[in-house]
Amino acid sequence: MTDPAPPTVWARPRPEPRRRAPGVDRYVAAALAVADAEGLAAVSMRRVAGDVASGTATLYRYIANRDELVDLMVDAVRGEEPLPEPTRDWRTDLAAFATALRATLMRHPWLAGELAGRPSLGPNSLRRSESALRAAVALTPDITLASQALGTVHSYVLGSVATQQAARRAEQRTGLTEEQWQRSVGPYISEVLAAGEHPMLARRVHEGEEVDPDVEFAFGLDCVLDGLAARLPRPSGTS
Template identity: 40%
Template sequence: MGERGAKPKRAPLSRERVVAAALALADEKGAAGVTMRAIAGQLGVEAMSLYNHVAGREDILNGMVDAVFAEIDLPAADTDWKQAMRARATAARAVLRRHPWAVGLLDSRRRPGPATLRHHNAVLGALRAGGFSVALAAHAFSVIDSYLYGFVLQESSLPFSNRAELDEVAGEILSELPAEAYPHLAELIADHALRPDYQYADEFDFGLELILDALHPDLA
């Protein structure tokens, strides 16, 4: 039997634990809150001990970005390109809603990790298998992600996160809005945003379908 009152053994420090702690910090405080000192505090170690497992903050950011890409489901190889792009964009949005700080970092890494490379290769592979040339696959990838990242940024800045909050915010604005001065805004809130079946997420699906319908493989 162990000695009474003995402290439980701490899990050994590793690159994976450092990155996981950094992810948790970023989810709570944003990417700016990820410092060596803060990560060390999260893990209960001295900041200098982190350098036995990572090269520095940039290396940690590389690992964080790769961890985010690892959470995004890869496009299925045997799926129609449009269905694959729709599923992948939907999955990516769900992941980025959990990690909104990541939007500005995803394509910023000079040393992308294995999950990042697998993700990009799978997206391009689905487009190429669907008849897109190399150049058009690049264009399609870029325009889809520009829309995806922009929507997530807009969504994360909204003053509501659920239906109850939307009703409260929209109701307050409508009650204080001079309808005669802003008739179109009043109409939008009353006849669209406050409909019982309205969900802001539907705006994402509408825009994504516009983009996918506008893309056509070279061999179509």
């Protein structure tokens, strides 16, 4: 018989900080600073304890392991953006959910990988999920379809942000800005396109405009919402 799983971090009472000892919030803030600057892989219990001038044993008194620490980090950043005021217009409310999620992901590049796995069950995450589901239910009363619609929007945001963050990582890796990289590959691209084998790519390079990431995100989000509106039955009397 296997041992029962330990209670989740959210179900276990948290001890009060001893005099002059850092509390959970300070440990989480220190971990967030490391993750935002260096990536989630750089976060360790020893590193976080050291950054707040605390013994590792003291940290373990409040947080059982690194997985719990990451759970606390995720929920902390999910509480940064205020919950949007519901308008009862599903499109407006889902767009507000998507925009707030994107802002959080852009501030914390490590977060997308965590949100793509198991759902976060912290209080901030649950409040945000409840709010988003209420918006989706205004589109369709079927809770399963509403959940799928919300998942579609969620996946679009994750994918859009991942593309933008990949460009940032490439810039950090090569040391070249996007403009510098384009200049460096310009002669090669010009030679390839001059051969005439890629007319659509040639049009994109010579005629197309560079679109602001915010504008590009809004365009894609509109397409997703248009698709949901066309596919899902809505309650009678709604638009």
